[in-house]
Amino acid sequence: MDFNRLAQGRSGGRDGESIFKHVDWITVILYLLLVTAGVISIYAASYDYDNASIFSFDEFSGKQIRWIGLSFLLGLVLIVVDARMYETYAYPIYLAMLCLLVVTIFIAPDIKGSRSWLVLGPMSLQPAEFAKFATALALAKLFSGYNFNLNGSAKNYVRALLIIFTPIILILAQKETGSALVYMALFFVLYREGMSGLVLFAALLAVIIFVVAIKYTETLVIGIPAGEFGIMCMIMVLVVAMLAFYVKRIEIARNVLLWFAGTAIVEGVLSIWDVNLQGYVYFFSVIGVAMVYCLFEMLRQKSKALMVTVITAVLSLSFLFSVNLVFSNMMPHQQKRIKVALSIEDDPRDAGYNVNQSKIAIGSGGATGKGFLKGTQTKLKYVPEQHTDFIFCTIGEEEGFLGTTVVILLFLILILRVISIAERQPTAFGRVYAYCVASYLIFHFCINIGMVIGLCPVIGIPLPFFSYGGSSLWGFTFLLFILLRIDASRRSRLTQ
DSSP, X not given: OOHHHHTSGGGXXXXXXXXXXXXXXXXXXXXXXXXXXXXHHHHHHHOOSSOOOTTOTTSHHHHHHHHHHHHHHHHHHHHHSOHHHHHHTHHHHHHHHHHHHHHHHHHSOXXXXXXXXXXXXXXXEOHHHHHHHHHHHHHHHHHTSTTOOTTTOHHHHHHHHHHHHHHHHHHHHTTOHHHHHHGGGGHHHHHHTTOOHHHHHHHHHHHHHHHHHHHSOSSEETTEEHHHHHHHHHHHHHHHHIIIIISOOHHHHHHHHHHHHHHHHHHHHHHHTTOOOOHHHHHHHHHHHHHHHHHHHHHHHTOHHHHHHHHHHHHHHHHHTTHHHHHHTSOHHHHHHHHHHTTSOOOTXXXXXXXXXXXXXXXXXXXXXXXXXOOHHHHTTOSTTXXXXXXXXXXXXXXXXXXXXXXXXXXXXXXXXXXXXXXXXXXXXXXXXXXXXXXXXXXXXXXXXXXXXXXXXXXXXXXXXXXXXXXHHHHHHHHHHHHHHHHHHHHHHXXX
């Protein structure tokens, strides 16, 4: 097959000019560097002193090389396909992937408690990895609609959220929480396209409430857990801050602050006299009165910002008291992983074993590492899953701080390059799709490394291009090379 001929004409530049002249080769080089470093790291992680070749198909590295070879062919096909096809068939591709996710729920075998892998003869594929590019295409197609504006109507928000949450729900039905959480990264795309920053602020506030409420439950303050006490104090401070800086009603902020301070003083005096109010009664009554006052001012001044402040306070309190319910309904192993990550429990032999061994491996590498194939933690298999989710610890042990820095820099350069490609797109379709790719990369990169060094709970997020597995590699190849084709089409049109 003559790929060069396929890449000419209508899908290329002027006078049959090859589309390959307009491909962003810097991104391609970064891709090649990452997959090459990845297969070397997989070989190092699975090496067991038997001198097997890196190219042996009996080794994980040899199998990964086979996936990489197929990825190169896949990338070539994605490049030569007419860029307009991706926009035209975005919704059909998305619907096809949703159907595949539904089928997976019922026919996939139970592997470690989840039904997320389709077994196709000698190989297994995870549809959730391929649904990423399909969801990105669908979201980009939605935003490229005529006169589409995210803040134009509530209907537009619902349509965007429906595209994002449908695969999340289907993947959660497969009991694959980690893969489902990846799609939450697309909220950064919505923010870029006009979503209010209050949504991201609410998400950050929810994380803080969840962590504090779960972590500090043992100590009691005025009859309630210290975590809940701290969160309710934080809500009071947040209300005053929003009134002063978001609503910009200094007099209302002053009145609420005086109310909070005055009641706190009264509570302190009563506690000295051994007359203690129940903590919940105190906070609900004090915050409740403040919210009634804000509602009165909202009606009087017809201020939407005041309504946002009231809603924020009410939802924060509601979420606070739903945390324990949500946490208690999690799987036992998920609860344990969160408790270990938050240092609530120390379980070095069970839930915390992987992370502890990973940190030992990275720390033992020092500044320059122990050398290629000379890592002891990884060679003696102290770190489970070290060729997949914990591949970064192999780099840390054998290549040290310098090696991990190089890998981190390569990822940062790739992410910045994708963002640069996004900003130069002349269409909403290209821009939104590019930001979807960047969001996926940022989420995987941050969460995977956070898992390995103990900053995040272990939720099974692979490191792009490094972790062993064809599904992850192919999924990111789809994402990246479709972007390169869309960008090449833009550049070819500029020369016409």
